[in-house]
Amino acid sequence: MKSHKKEIIIIAVLMAALLVIFTGLLTPEATQTQECSMIYIPKIKDDANDFWTELISGCQMAAEEYNSELEIMAPAKEEDIEEQNQLLREAIEKKPDAILFSPSSMSASDELLKEAKDQGIRITYIDSYTEEEIQDLTVATDNVEAGRMLGKYARTLLNKDSKIAIVSHVKGVSTAVEREQGFREGLGDYADNIVDVVYCNSLYEKSYELTNELMEKYPDLELIAGMNEYSAVGVGRAVCDAQAKDQIAVVGVDCSQEAINLMEMGVYKGIIVQKAFRMGYMAVEETIHMYNGDAVEKNIDSGCELVTPENMYDSDIERLIFPFN
Structure with a gap:
């Protein structure tokens, strides 16, 4: 009797498995993705x-x-x-x-x-x-949040009298507008200390030139924020060449090998790294x-992280800043 029950259970399981297989074969549209x-x-x-x-x-x-x-x-x-x-x-x-x-x-x-x-x-x-x-x-x-994170961190490097400048990328583009908005929000009342905002049109050389002009125009600058890789790296190069890294803190958005080198050299004090x-x-x-x-969400935030000299070699951050290693 027990033997018959065991056989019945095995047959039932096999029939259920076959049903799943045949259902999948008869309705491939349920399991296959159409090419786009x-x-x-x-x-x-x-x-x-x-x-x-x-x-x-x-x-x-x-x-x-x-x-x-x-x-x-x-x-x-x-x-x-x-x-x-x-x-x-x-x-x-x-x-x-x-x-x-x-x-x-x-x-x-x-x-x-x-x-x-x-x-x-x-x-x-x-x-x-x-x-x-x-x-x-x-x-x-979420570029407002990215700017806000950068502003909150930048505030910790400053005092109430510190002068701040922004080198942004392309005037009017949504990323530039929102990152600056968030940066000001993160700075809080220190946002009143922003003395200038300039645009480099996402050119390293232009950012470098603008940074030199800012340092000449405002000799007591204490922080410059670059709002994308082109602007931030250009700022970092100029501050490094002027040997002003101990006077002017550089913070920015976007990561590259050069940005990491500038952080290791003490030029970059913090960067927001997009994923x-x-x-x-x-x-x-x-x-x-x-x-x-x-069904898909209409607006998807792909995320970002604040990277500083203190956390840049944490395992999670290292995977983010060296994605192909």
Whole structure:
């Protein structure tokens, strides 16, 4: 009797397993992801800039893992809005399933993006966005919070009379606006000590020149904040060359090998590191899910961390600042 019961249980288990297998075979759409053709237009493709290199690498890895097509079309300069719009026109003509876009302007690309949506092309913003909500999906750092974290930390390096300057990247772009806003919020009443805000158009050399001008104009500066990799590294180079690292604290946003070297040298006192690879990977992954009809969040924060000389070699931080090691 016990033998028969055992046989019945085994047969029942086998039948249940076969049912699961056959159900999967009969409904492949429930288990398979449909391929998605995508074009990504960043602000720039610059092999010397770790943020954009990591972000694009994340996009490409996700596209490869999901067996989907991804083409990168990038302007030569981050501030070249007209070239970015020309690439956007070309992308629309190719009729991909989705366009991933990092706008260099809050409004200059709106009409083209609306045209793409009218043609049924999904729009995903990466890193930055436009004033009008045209996109289906945004994956970016919470730049107000990133600026706020930097401002709160910078405040610990200062006193109520310290003079502060900001070297930002591209005037009017959402990342510059929000990081400055957050930085001022983090500084609190010390924000009244900001004596100047200048823009380097995401050029290392321009940031270097502007920093030298700021140091000459305000000889008692105690802190300069750079709002992206180009601006922060340019500031760091200038302060280092002027042998002013003991007088002027440098803080910034974005990480590179040069930024880490400047921190080890005592020039950088703190940097906000975006999770660029994660941002790119998630943007492509969520776009594919959206294309397949899955529910996705419209606004996704890819995260960031404050890195200082005290924590830069903690295991979690080390993995973030050396992502390919």
